[in-house]
Amino acid sequence: MDKLLITGGQALSGNVAISGAKNAALPILFSTLLADDIVTLTNIPHLNDVTTTIALLGRLGADITLGDNMTVEVDPRSVNEHVAPYELVRTMRASILALGPLVAKHGKGQVSLPGGCAIGARPVNLHIHGLELMGADIVVEHGYIKADVPGGRLKGAHILMDTVSVTGTENLLMAATLADGRTVIENAAREPEVVDLANCLIAMGAKIQGVGTSKLVIDGVERLSGVNYRVQPDRIETGTFLVAAAVTRGSVTCTHTDPSLLEAVLVKLEEAGAVVETGEDWIKLDMQGRRPKAVDVTTAPYPAFPTDMQAQFTVLNAVAQGAARIKETIFENRFMHVPELSRMGADISLDGNNALVRGVETLSGAEVMATDLRASASLVIAGLVAGGETLVDRIYHIDRGYECIEDKFSMLGANIRRVK
Numbered sequence: 001m002d003k004l005l006i007t008g009g010q011a012l013s014g015n016v017a018i019s020g021a022k023n024a025a026l027p028i029l030f031s032t033l034l035a036d037d038i039v040t041l042t043n044i045p046h047l048n049d050v051t052t053t054i055a056l057l058g059r060l061g062a063d064i065t066l067g068d069n070m071t072v073e074v075d076p077r078s079v080n081e082h083v084a085p086y087e088l089v090r091t092m093r094a095s096i097l098a099l100g101p102l103v104a105k106h107g108k109g110q111v112s113l114p115g116g117c118a119i120g121a122r123p124v125n126l127h128i129h130g131l132e133l134m135g136a137d138i139v140v141e142h143g144y145i146k147a148d149v150p151g152g153r154l155k156g157a158h159i160l161m162d163t164v165s166v167t168g169t170e171n172l173l174m175a176a177t178l179a180d181g182r183t184v185i186e187n188a189a190r191e192p193e194v195v196d197l198a199n200c201l202i203a204m205g206a207k208i209q210g211v212g213t214s215k216l217v218i219d220g221v222e223r224l225s226g227v228n229y230r231v232q233p234d235r236i237e238t239g240t241f242l243v244a245a246a247v248t249r250g251s252v253t254c255t256h257t258d259p260s261l262l263e264a265v266l267v268k269l270e271e272a273g274a275v276v277e278t279g280e281d282w283i284k285l286d287m288q289g290r291r292p293k294a295v296d297v298t299t300a301p302y303p304a305f306p307t308d309m310q311a312q313f314t315v316l317n318a319v320a321q322g323a324a325r326i327k328e329t330i331f332e333n334r335f336m337h338v339p340e341l342s343r344m345g346a347d348i349s350l351d352g353n354n355a356l357v358r359g360v361e362t363l364s365g366a367e368v369m370a371t372d373l374r375a376s377a378s379l380v381i382a383g384l385v386a387g388g389e390t391l392v393d394r395i396y397h398i399d400r401g402y403e404c405i406e407d408k409f410s411m412l413g414a415n416i417r418r419v420k
């Protein structure tokens with residue numbers, strides 16, 4: 001199993017090109033199932049989750065061609081299978097996004113219940129309930145969600161989401177594009193990845209109003225066409241590199257990104273003492289050799305501070321001047337990086353969904369275990385600033401969501417390499 005070996009102590013400096021967004025690429029790849037023609041996607045990141053999604057689309061019968069520079073061409077006309085099997089779904093929760101398109105386009109679909117996940121229970125009741133309101137008959141048995149639409153076509157419905165759910169909104173949005181009549185999704189997620197998906201669907205011919213707001217109004221159409229679509233930059237990868245720059249007291253410019261997607265994160269980095277400059281598609285962070293100041297963080301749905309940046313800010317606070325509180329409001333078990341950071345010398349007390357982090361002068365390198373995607377990223381950042389060597393085990397989590405992470409950090413001057 002691969003591990004990352006990091007010798008800490010270098011201030012990061014230079015430019016890093018940000019990849020396409022994992023959490024936009026995945027729903028957009030699944031949305032190709034809705035089309036009647038070839039969909040060509042660009043800026044698709046080279047990640048394990050993307051490979052899994054492509055394998056899943058292929059298993060359903062789609063014809064997939066990989067081009068240069070991570071261009072993916074999906075021809076969904078050959079789809080003849082409607083079951084997303086456990087062996088593929090278990091590695092990636094986003095597989096649930098096959099359900100809405102299958103049911104909308106083919107009138108039936110079966111998706112294995114995504115397996116247990118490290119950061120919380122993550123039920124899919126909102127996905128199921130929304131599809132039921134649109135007329136699908138759904139049973140959950142033998143570990144599968146089995147959906148069938150009497151008459152073959154979903155009907156428009158009024159759906160009030162109990163909780164803001166990103167993939168829940170995406171699944172129902174995709175389903176509604178081909179339903180008969182109007183669907184209204186209230187309390188919809190406003191995350192940029194939902195917006196990117198909606199824009200792709202609109203380019204395919206979908207009729208969607210309220211994009212980027214908490215009320216989506218979708219008038220179903222008979223068919224969606226093929227399209228050429230470029231996936232937006234990854235705001236979480238961007239934020240991860242910016243925090244790494246801040247923690248190592250360096251100066252890094254993220255290119256090929258979009259500062260407008262990271263407002264809450266940039267505000268917190270400035271509060272921590274970083275000098276942040278932005279252009280249309282770049283962000284430069286300069287710590288000017290100074291130690292960051294501790295910043296309080298509360299995670300919440302977009303446009304508030306993202307849960308996917310919480311672990312990285314835990315590390316920032318762990319080496320900052322002062323103490324700060326981190327409150328996680330989205331997932332009930334998203335502090336698994338804390339015991340590992342404590343083994344590296346961090347001073348963090350946990351109380352339910354609150355962490356009190358008291359900054360220490362230095363962390364010390366240790367063997368640590370990656371437990372989930374962003375927790376893993378936080379351990380890498382900790383390794384970059386710690387004294388001595390850090391060995392991060394179980395980095396298959398990182399490979400789900402960060403493209404060539406060791407190459408990108410190496411180019412910024414980090415001493416990091418992949419070992420077997």
Ligand SMILES: CC(=O)N[C@H]1[C@@H](OP(=O)(O)OP(=O)(O)OC[C@H]2O[C@@H](n3ccc(=O)[nH]c3=O)[C@H](O)[C@@H]2O)O[C@H](CO)[C@@H](O)[C@@H]1O
Pocket residue numbers: 023026093094120121122123124125126127163164165166167168193307308330331332
């Ligand atoms: C592939 C993808 O895009 N993953 C992102 C997505 O995950 P994901 O879409 O799984 O997260 P959700 O937005 O659905 O989860 C938000 C909260 O709603 C709860 N919930 C969700 C659905 C449901 O049917 N019932 C229910 O109770 C969840 O347990 C959680 O407490 O949004 C999260 C929140 O921004 C991010 O951390 C993930 O990186």
Ligand SMILES: C=C(OP(=O)(O)O)C(=O)O
Pocket residue numbers: 023092093094119308373374401
């Ligand atoms: C939690 C994440 O992903 P997933 O929803 O795919 O587990 C993430 O991207 O941080």
